[in-house]
Amino acid sequence: MTGRREQVLDAAIRVLGTQGTRQLTHRAVDAEAGVPSGTASNHFRTRDALLAGVLERLRELETRSWERVAAELTGAVEIDVFADVVGELALELTGPARVVTLARHALLAEAAFHGGLREQVAVQQGRIESWAADWFRALGSPHPERDLWTVLSLLDGLLAHQCLSPDPAFDPASAIRALLRGLHESWTRLPQ
Template sequence: MPRDRRAVLADAAIDVLARSGMRGLTHRAVDREAEVPPGTTSAYFRTRQALLTALVRRLVERDQAELEETGRRTPVPRDAEELVAGITALMERRLTGDGRRRSLARYACAIESVHHPELREILTPRENAGRDVVRAFLAAQGVGDAEDRTVTLLTCVDGLVFDRLVNGGGVSPGDVRGLVAAALR
């Protein structure tokens, strides 16, 4: 667990949001989840909006760290099947364990950002090493508009993760193969 109290509280808020939804995200619920004395979360984040903003910042920080680590560990795929395997592994992480909790929280925050544009600014996709790997692969395959195709491919992957979270089920390489093939056309 991170030593920084704000990070601990934001991580607890992510877990509360994933488990209980927006209505369940309260200062008291975060206090209980973080196992801190009542009023601690309120002392650090005076308003619900401040708590939600901290949660979104921490969520993006953790997602970016995961993607950067993935990008550093993963060389540019040599062929489409390696890219399919990499994307499938990322999707499996987003659908299980801590990744699932973060995914649920991320989608709840995305919906909330419709009413709170300041959250949308924080959630806006950023450059990261994982995205760079996909773009480099597509460019190496001769795709002329590699940037646009990268965005489209990753948006489709995100939609597939959302579908599996909402409707259940896992992900297989076959689910991803068609998306990669479309990006290569």
């Protein structure tokens, strides 16, 4: 990704994460990026193209975050370690990266009404599933893909609630740990 294109997309993420989708215009992105008028539209001719570009940029940023998680989860995966590592990610995504999280949620809501964005989200979800389900296999899940999405759904809910109503005592690791322990208990009760 070129420097100027990345600059425009990062500005679009800030617009989405601070002002919402209704305020996402080429002009607003140019102003946020501090670039000459028309720069955003030179890179992204339509609003849909801009949204698709933002979704791709968010995928890049999220991939970096999840790669850090993966680096911390090398070797044997244990429930408490997994919960702590993903909990730390949640604290980052609701603290220093809060604007990125809000932009992601705004864009996902927008994707519900745009087939092209929906397809792009589905491809990204498939990528996540292809490598993250291994953590759940390592934890002993007989249904790693399903359990991965159960935990990711909890994580998305935790992020949304914390971004909407910040709680200074926010402890995402506890909620993730409780869910994983409940899932683990159901795995061990399954007939062999």
